[in-house]
């Protein structure tokens with residue numbers, strides 16, 4: 001079976017698995033990293049959103065064979081370490097606004113939010129209503145409003 | 159002073175090594191208030207009362223333990239699916255026990271058959287039915303801790319004060335609950351009578367608190383069923399039929415599929431062909447590769463049009479006799495299409511079935527029924543089946559049922575191995591339960607500014623109540639005010655209320671067609687029934703030349719309803735001038751001893767409906783929502799606010815965008831980009847929820863409350879903005895489909911491979 005090596009939450013990992021298995025399953029079923037959730041496997045719901053080299057992506061849509069040894073995958077579990085803190089400021093804001101209901105979508109929401117803030121900044125602006133409208137992550141519990149509040153607040157703090 | 163003149167409650171100290179106290183689940187329903195003039199059954203005695211009363215005769219206990227580390231724990235016989243009951247229950251313990259909230263741990267109890275009716279999470283009933291017993295248990299514990307402290311410190315009880323997990327004595331000496339936990343324990347079971355705090359003494363109940371599991375949720379540590387690690391429980395997915403409830407005739411290539419990478423087993427079960435593999439990705443590959451000959455399903459060839467015909471044929475007649483001269487009538491008929499109650503977490507369960515026993519992990523709101531049905535299917539005694547209730551990733555009616563748990567048990571038995579079974583998203587939409595399609599005919603008559611009659615005939619595809627509510631109704635039938643009705647008609651009578659004094663008021667249900675997989679959906683009938691009614695109220699207001707708000711206000715039966723209506727009208731600036739193509743709508747909804755009002759503003763102008771978002775439906779946008787809610791007493795106003803926000807998002811979706819299309823015996827929707835639940839681009843930019851100060855002093859239902867009011871307010875706003883009362887829901891149902899339907903064979907699509915290029 002082919003071996004695949006990449007960096008997961010700051011540590012080098014190697015897995016033995018067929019090339020075409022999507023990364024979400026390698027994370028959840030092989031490596032036991034269960035922060036990224038399954039909601040569709042179609043790149044639609046965004047529940048699995050994690051970061052690849054600092055950008056938001058859906059691991060359900062990336063065959064593990066496409067990862068190179070230098071690729072850095074960050075899941076919700078590894079997010080705090082990217083800022084060297086117990087919690088990322090986005091997670092802190094999530095607590096402050098008590099965003100989660102069932103919580104199933106929230107790891108993906110937070111990972112998307114961090115990327116959205118960064119994306120807006122790269123475009124030379126702070127995140128605004130139009131950016132928030134673009135977030136595709138489903139929250140079937142309907143926490144959208146608090147997500148908007150938390151992102152807006154967090155963006156002012158880091 | 160304690161308890162003088164106050165109602166006392168019975169609790170227990172149970173024999174255990176550390177302080178363990180308990181109280182009986184369920185509380186006598188309060189005597190119903192008299193309602194003038196021919197009340198409907200639900201005014202007097204509603205579903206929630208029935209669930210609360212059903213709890214009375216059981217011997218089941220809610221147990222609170224105090225541990226040596228100074229924490230207390232409670233195993234709640236309910237499901238947590240996002241509604242926040244673990245947090246609100248912890249608050250009840252913290253309040254009476256005088257322990258900081260963060261020192262209270264609430265877990266979910268396994269199925270406990272002796273609880274009978276008392277382990278059903280439904281009808282927004284959890285807080286209503288556990289409000290007293292949890293506090294009683296905690297109060298018993300506090301009493302024991304104080305007594306133990308008196309003994310230890312050698313001081314009289316009267317001088318001791320329990321606060322923040324510490325008992326303090328005069329002169330500054332103190333001892334912690336942790337130090338007292340073993341000493342306060344009892345060697346035998348003892349009954350104790352306690353008085354509870356008065357509302358004025360509350361320091362935790364009624365204060366806004368964050369969710370107990372918030373940190374776990376934001377760090378990804380919160381464990382759902384699919385995150386539970388059970389040795390050897392490999393992923394399982396099913397290859398499901400192309401039509402609703404289709405059957406397996408033959409599998410043509412089982413051996414070839416068994417030889418695919420990662421695949422360990424292939425087995426036929428009643429619902430399809432199950433594949434077990436090292437990863438779900440390999441399950442998907444195998445499901446797609448399976449060649450199956452399918453037999454007929456239960457609804458082959460059915461379509462929205464054919465079901466509508468059935469519904470129209472089954473509609474019950476209206477009864478109000480020919481009208482006197484000068485009387486006018488509003489006569490309207492509404493169609494509510496099938497809607498999906500799929501949560502973000504698809505149906506899923508872990509099962510480990512052995513020859514003589516079985517163990518199941520799943521989020522279940524009716525775990526005792528699940529345990530019984532699984533045991534029956536496996537041919538095991540119920541005592542040989544252990545059912546663990548996991549945290550749920552949303553429910554919306556789905557978790558009342560145990561579809562995945564039963565299926566996982568069957569697959570585990572067929573394969574002789576532990577399994578972690580999960581439905582594919584596409585299956586969850588197409589073969590999963592739906593909220594049934596329905597029509598509602600409403601006719602109201604009025605004359606000289608008075609409404610003389612309001613009749614409603616709701617006709618629906620049958621709702622499945624085979625999850626325990628049915629059993630409760632059977633057992634409670636004798637004491638219900640609606641003798642001789644079928645289950646569904648009883649449910650209808652127990653849940654539907656008309657909040658207005660509209661003269662002769664009748665609401666009747668008839669059902670057709672049991673071939674669909676159905677269930678309730680954050681409310682059973684209310685969102686549709688009340689939306690139809692509130693739209694007719696707007697017509698009545700127009701017919702009598704009145705303003706929709708003042709018209710409602712005038713006819714409302716209850717002051718509490720009037721208060722929430724006034725609140726949203728005031729905060730939402732009702733009647734303000736708005737641009738053409740935009741409008742306000744206002745509606746309210748009473749249920750389960752609670753009442754909520756919603757004011758919505760909608761923008762139906764072309765520049766808004768014409769917005770483009772890739773692979774999405776945009777349509778009108780609800781630009782502002784103001785909601786006021788009175789639940790009698792909000793245990794956790796912050797959690798209540800979240801519930802209202804969620805219900806509002808559901809109401810917006812049900813009114814405007816989220817419906818299923820039935821064609822050729824299957825639903826066309828297969829992903830969240832087909833089924834248009836509210837997304838960020840349709841979230842109201844302005845949203846305000848006001849929790850009213852306590853009114854009745856005891857908590858009413860909240861989980862389902864906002865959906866009906868929000869759906870109705872949005873529908874009313876839409877009608878006023880466009881000048882045409884909407885009669886089909888969701889309003890976009892008849893429009894262009896908005897997506898390319900996925901094929902039905904193979905039943906699930908392959909995962910894309912372009913994730914890297916879409917990274918942002």
Ligand code: FES
Pocket residue numbers: 024037038039040041042043044045046047048049058059060061
């Ligand atoms: S599971 Fe990856 S986008 Fe839905």
Ligand code: FES
Pocket residue numbers: 100101102103104105106138139140141142143240502551552
């Ligand atoms: S919190 Fe439940 S799906 Fe978002």
